[in-house]
Amino acid sequence: MTSDRHLDGTSPVSGGGGVANRAADHVAHAIDARALTRRFGSFTAVDAITFHVNPGEVFGFLGANGAGKTTAMRMLIGLLAPSDGEAEVAGYSVATESQAIRRNIGYMSQRFSLYDDLTVRENIELFGGIYGLATSEIADRRKALLERLGLASHERDFVKALPLGWKQQLAFSVALLHRPRVVFLDEPTGGVDPITRRRFWEMIYETAAAGTAVLVTTHYLDEAEYCDRLSIMVDGRIAAMGTPDEVKRSAGVSTLDELFLRLTRPGAAA
Amino acid sequence: MTGFSAFHGFLIKEIRHILRDWQTLLILIGLPVAQVILFGYAVRSDVRGIKLAIVEPQPDAATASLRARFEGANTTFHVVGTVPSLDALESHFRDGTVRQAIVLPTEFANRLGRGEQVPVQVVTDGADPNTGGIMEADAMAVLRAWDAGRTGAAPGVRIAVETRMRFNPTLQSVNLFVPGLIAFVLTIVSALMTAITIVREKELGTMEMLLVSPLRPSQIVLGKVAPYIALGFLDVVLVLSAARFVFDVPLRGNLVLLLAESLLYIVTALAMGIVISTSAQSQRVAMMAALAGTMLPTLLISGFIFPISAMPWPLQVVSNVVPARWFIIIVRGIMIKGATFADLWRETLILAGLTTFLLTVGVRRLAVRLG
Numbered sequence: 312m313t314s315d316r317h318l319d320g321t322s323p324v325s326g327g328g329g330v331a332n333r334a335a336d337h338v339a340h341a342i343d344a345r346a347l348t349r350r351f352g353s354f355t356a357v358d359a360i361t362f363h364v365n366p367g368e369v370f371g372f373l374g375a376n377g378a379g380k381t382t383a384m385r386m387l388i389g390l391l392a393p394s395d396g397e398a399e400v401a402g403y404s405v406a407t408e409s410q411a412i413r414r415n416i417g418y419m420s421q422r423f424s425l426y427d428d429l430t431v432r433e434n435i436e437l438f439g440g441i442y443g444l445a446t447s448e449i450a451d452r453r454k455a456l457l458e459r460l461g462l463a464s465h466e467r468d469f470v471k472a473l474p475l476g477w478k479q480q481l482a483f484s485v486a487l488l489h490r491p492r493v494v495f496l497d498e499p500t501g502g503v504d505p506i507t508r509r510r511f512w513e514m515i516y517e518t519a520a521a522g523t524a525v526l527v528t529t530h531y532l533d534e535a536e537y538c539d540r541l542s543i544m545v546d547g548r549i550a551a552m553g554t555p556d557e558v559k560r561s562a563g564v565s566t567l568d569e570l571f572l573r574l575t576r577p578g579a580a581a
Numbered sequence: 582m583t584g585f586s587a588f589h590g591f592l593i594k595e596i597r598h599i600l601r602d603w604q605t606l607l608i609l610i611g612l613p614v615a616q617v618i619l620f621g622y623a624v625r626s627d628v629r630g631i632k633l634a635i636v637e638p639q640p641d642a643a644t645a646s647l648r649a650r651f652e653g654a655n656t657t658f659h660v661v662g663t664v665p666s667l668d669a670l671e672s673h674f675r676d677g678t679v680r681q682a683i684v685l686p687t688e689f690a691n692r693l694g695r696g697e698q699v700p701v702q703v704v705t706d707g708a709d710p711n712t713g714g715i716m717e718a719d720a721m722a723v724l725r726a727w728d729a730g731r732t733g734a735a736p737g738v739r740i741a742v743e744t745r746m747r748f749n750p751t752l753q754s755v756n757l758f759v760p761g762l763i764a765f766v767l768t769i770v771s772a773l774m775t776a777i778t779i780v781r782e783k784e785l786g787t788m789e790m791l792l793v794s795p796l797r798p799s800q801i802v803l804g805k806v807a808p809y810i811a812l813g814f815l816d817v818v819l820v821l822s823a824a825r826f827v828f829d830v831p832l833r834g835n836l837v838l839l840l841a842e843s844l845l846y847i848v849t850a851l852a853m854g855i856v857i858s859t860s861a862q863s864q865r866v867a868m869m870a871a872l873a874g875t876m877l878p879t880l881l882i883s884g885f886i887f888p889i890s891a892m893p894w895p896l897q898v899v900s901n902v903v904p905a906r907w908f909i910i911i912v913r914g915i916m917i918k919g920a921t922f923a924d925l926w927r928e929t930l931i932l933a934g935l936t937t938f939l940l941t942v943g944v945r946r947l948a949v950r951l952g
Binding site for chain 2: 420
């Protein structure tokens with residue numbers, strides 16, 4: 312196991328470096344949401360949230376179930392139209408350029424998202440093809456990817472035969488195959504063991520170090536500590552945002568657990 | 582350029598899904614053939630070996646000739662005996678040793694010779710009305726044929742004239758079942774499987790992956806249904822071949838027209854499957870919805886098994902929007918009557934209209950669902 316600078320619990324230091332590496336890119340923000348709102352009838356699921364994510368940044372998206380983070384993410388990836396406000400992803404407008412956004416983002420949901428009845432190789436080729444990569448590109452990236460994951464000897468295995476941890480890592484790698492500028496991870500580590508989670512976060516950092524912005528939702532507050540910056544949503548609004556240290560300090564608490572409980576269950580905290 | 586190559590890759594994936602689930606594939610290919618065989622042999626409604634008794638109070642030349650006609654005609658009748666009066670048959674009707682009786686009057690030959698109208702009674706076991714009706718028609722056919730064949734006969738046998746089915750004089754039920762079977766099989770393959778394959782992606786969570794990708798919703802839908810168009814078409818060919826080579830079902834009309842109409846109905850069934858898939862959130866719900874929403878109407882109120890004219894009027898009204906009803910009329914027309922497009926354009930138009938409606942509703946609702 313390679314040790315990672317972030318995973319030892321110290322505060323992250325490389326986020327800024329990632330941003331600097333992306334100076335050549337003309338996109339100021341990887342994600343830029345301004346008063347983004349979604350209503351379902353009279354219920355406001357996402358209430359005018361404003362935030363941005365820089366290229367190369369790992370941004371944690373926290374909140375209790377029903378706080379609106381899934382709805383917000385669905386608007387950003389083009390599965391749901393905003394009722395109000397605006398957002399740009401990879402420099403393209405969510406409202407008018409969703410097709411361009413689709414080419415430039417990767418997405419992996421909490422539910423496993425590869426096809427069980429296809430082989431490892433077929434899954435890679437499928438998604439490479441869907442994202443319009445050339446056959447030779449797909450072959451090169453496939454070999455590199457399998458080498459990195461140590462799955463080279465398993466490329467003809469059906470995905471259903473792989474252990475869950477491998478599947479998740481493979482799914483993540485496949486979501487990155489077309490080198491998106493922004494990756495959305497919806498509770499990517501649900502149900503996997505601690506060692507795989509650790510390995511998964513190493514992959515997230517490698518991705519961010521290469522300049523890709525990562526927006527990740529999670530229920531694990533120890534994982535939230537690994538993020539460069541995070542936001543905590545309560546009732547459709549962003550109740551706290553900043554680096555893990557900033558949000559703890561401004562609320563006067565020592566752990567994210569404490570902060571999370573105070574924000575999401577005000578009665579209990581008082 | 583995520584046009585054709587992306588779609589091509591997606592289509593290959595769909596074909597792989599189908600080929601790798603070989604148990605389902607085997608059912609989809611074997612089912613049509615099994616159904617033709619089942620309907621052809623087991624469920625056929627033509628009646629053979631009707632146990633017939635002849636009531637002859639006064640045997641003479643005419644009664645003997647008529648009896649010989651029943652005995653010799655074909656395998657339809659089995660004359661179990663001759664009795665002097667109907668009363669003697671009562672217990673035999675009850676225990677089923679006799680299913681039908683021809684009751685002749687006294688002085689049969691003499692009265693026929695004088696040119697009188699002679700009453701002949703046909704008594705049929707009506708416990709099973711379907712079979713009873715067929716047995717009655719069969720007996721009348723023999724009586725009429727015998728009557729018409731007498732030399733120098735004046736109009737004689739005094740029974741209501743019953744017309745037989747014009748295009749199916751031997752009452753070959755397999756001929757009538759094949760068109761319905763094609764509709765039934767296509768409904769299963771196209772509507773049910775389309776609904777299931779789309780809902781499966783939703784259930785697995787892979788649908789989101791596809792929707793977030795550059796593939797357009799229309800490409801996703803087309804990629805998912807295209808293999809089932811091919812599979813449905815293969816099933817049509819299988820059913821027609823089995824009908825032709827195993828049961829000698831005629832194809833009196835144009836094969837190309839028949840296949841073209843079948844393609845139209847495949848699209849109809851796919852559209853029904855898409856509509857179902859927009860509401861169902863699990864494969865189980867999709868299956869039940871397809872069963873109740875498409876297969877039962879196709880089986881019960883399309884005219885496949887039960888004649889529409891015999892239904893209460895509310896069901897007759899409902900049957901108008903069952904696409905299988907029109908498709909069955911079309912296929913029966915082409916296969917059995919040799920009808921051409923000029924005869925069938927109205928039914929085709931109705932079917933096309935229903936298809937357009939279903940497709941519009943299905944794709945719209947899907948687009949809303951898919952965001």
